[in-house]
Amino acid sequence: MRRFSAFCGLAAMVLVLLVALGTRNLATVSARTPGNLVLAGVPLVQGCPLGPAFTFCNQSAGVLPPAPFTIKALSDLSGVSVSLGAVPGLSGNFAPGDFTMASNSCTGSLAAGASCTLAINFTPTMPGLRAATVAVTDSAGDKLAFNIEGTNSTLSFLPPPPIVCSPPVPPGTAFAFCTAALGTTSTAETFTLASTAAVSGLNLSLAAIPGLTSEFDVSQPDFAIESTTCGAALGASSSCNVSVAFTPKTAGLRAAALTATDSQDDRIVAYVAGSTTAGLVVLLSNSGNFMSCLPSTGFQFCNEPSGGTTGTIAYTVENSSGTQVTGLTITPPVPTTPPTQPPPTPSNFTVLSTTCTPTLAAGASCTLNVAFTPQATGLLQGPVEVSDAQGDLAAVNLAGVGDDYTLSLANSQPTEMTIEQGQLATFKAQAAADSVFGANGEMVMFACPNAMPVFSTCAFAPCPVNMMANAATTFNVLIATSSKTITAPPVSNPCQATAASSNLTRQPVGVLYLAPKTAGQGEASGLRATTGRVLFLALLSAGAMSMMALGSIARRRKRLLLAFTALVFVGCHHSSATTAETPTGVYPLTITGNALDANGNALNAARSLSFTLNVITGK
DSSP: OHHHHHHHHHHHHHHHHHHHHHHTTOOOOOOSSOOSEEEEEOOOOOSSOOOSSEEOOSBSTTOSOOEEEEEEESSOEEEEEEEEEOOTTOGGGOOTTSEEEEEEOOOEEEOTTOEEEEEEEEOOSSSEEEEEEEEEEOTTSOEEEEEEEEEEOSEEEEOOOOOOOSSOOOOOSSEEOOOBOTTOOOOOEEEEEEESSOEESOEEEEEOOTTOGGGOOTTSOSEEEEEEOOOSEEOTTEEEEEEEEEOOOSSSEEEEEEEEEOTTSOEEEEEEEEEBOOSEEEEEOOOOOTTTOOOOTTOOOOOEETTOOOOOEEEEEEEOSSSOBOOOEEESOOOOSSOOSSOOOOOSEEEEEEOOOSOBOTTOEEEEEEEEOOSSSEEEEEEEEEEOTTSOEEEEEEEEEEEOEEEEEOTTOOSEEEEETTOEEEEEEEEEEOSSTTTTOOEEEEEOOSSOOTTEEEEEESSSEEOOTTOEEEEEEEEEEOOSSOOOOOOOOGGGSOGGGOOTTTSOSSEEEEOOOOTTSSOTTOOOOOHHHHHHHHHHHHHHHHGGGGGGSOHHHHHHHHHHHHHHHHHTOOOSSOOOOOOOEEEEEEEEEEEEOTTSOEEEEEEEEEEEEEEEOOO
16 A cells, blocks of 8 residues: 555656646636727728628728727736737638738837727738738737638729718618608719729629518619619729619618629629618617627627527617607517417527517617527528507618537547446547637537436546637547546536636636435445545646646647546545445436637537447446
């Protein structure tokens, strides 16, 4: 027993040394909670394409003016600097020069509450989608990062300047015409169509915007191309004008896509929208949480995995008719508990709650709390409409980007593993992201199976997993069992805690959950702590903390560290006391991976992974 204790003491020293070597010179893990730098404002660009990040209008180099971003300091800062780099997982879409800083006041010191401005030009160096991360840092280690993107295309639309309307028109994703009465025609607004190469077969058209088909009637179009200088061909580095007028034929919010195509398969789109005069108006109540994510052009929802639910954004419904309205109806309807039968078809945008009642007094207002609930991936658009029995109709167009991630076992990992009682099972797995998930710093937090074998524990390494767009990230699922002489360590599992109550930057990466003993199983006295168990827990905690560094350690060192930890796990965790053992049997297990944004806020979307553990009698 003395020799064994001496071995364990030596093992502890070696493990601590390995941990020290493995973590030395590693970069500090970036903060996952809002720091002292926040994004206080983004440019308003109407009519241009939308995307999963702030999206510049499609263009060739230098066509549009620079876009200003406002950064705010929450405390006194020094050493503030700005850099542009590739989005993780999208390095093929970045080259130096795609985006350049036209001006930058975010340098040096910044007082608490003060703001600075970045003005960024989109100057694409290569065809197709270009993307970059803007990183603002200071000497204290604070970091604010957000993504920008744009497409280098042969054809590009330059929208007109935003119109000053009275009453003001709420900003949105489309170029907004002033409110007009049914049948009246607005002043035409001019879009400039430019081409970097000579094109032929040029064609202009107006059609419905995907997701907003109810706001466009092909038989009674609300928008018309009033005049154009564009002919069938357009020379290289030349442009022409397209003038569009708004003549509402239907009450409510109207929208259309102005599209230019040519015989060379080039295509460019601009969005236009307008409203009729009505007794109801829908206005944005707040600007969204810029500290949580950067919205795309004109909308505030974070990118969200399909099937998930974002936090809500509040919209105000005002009765400006001058008289009381009745029969107020919201589309899509607010979900009820229990749901109506048959249940309504899930929509991409859901009014989760409202203060609106069927009757709204003159001059009164109420609130709609809207969440993005994507049913698919990619850019999704849709309206929320409010109407009344008097014929008033108001709506707001919404947009968001759905993304996705999956959990799977590694290619070489069998779905079933057999171990003896008291042994450790390691399932090798991976979390894979699509072209969007992870690009804004999204993570995956794991939860152990609900139906664990008794007297067993569950661990993940690492946890959470930092994701990259278009990439798979590996992680391990460890299931430890108990025998008559080996006890699975009773360590709590912060990975099952909600992100709101956890400091994700300070959690151990390997975390464990002890399946509770049920009545009639094991010894009456339960699990008793011993000196050997305490030593084992100390060793395991050190090993778990070292897992944070595995992403930066060479493969050979990873294997050595993991193998040694496993050796300590099975070799040092012996006790002369008899303990309860994990019953033999076949156990189907399912873990859950929950999506988090870059700040650790839950995205309310989960993916699962199933495998089987076969526990046999120990020797």
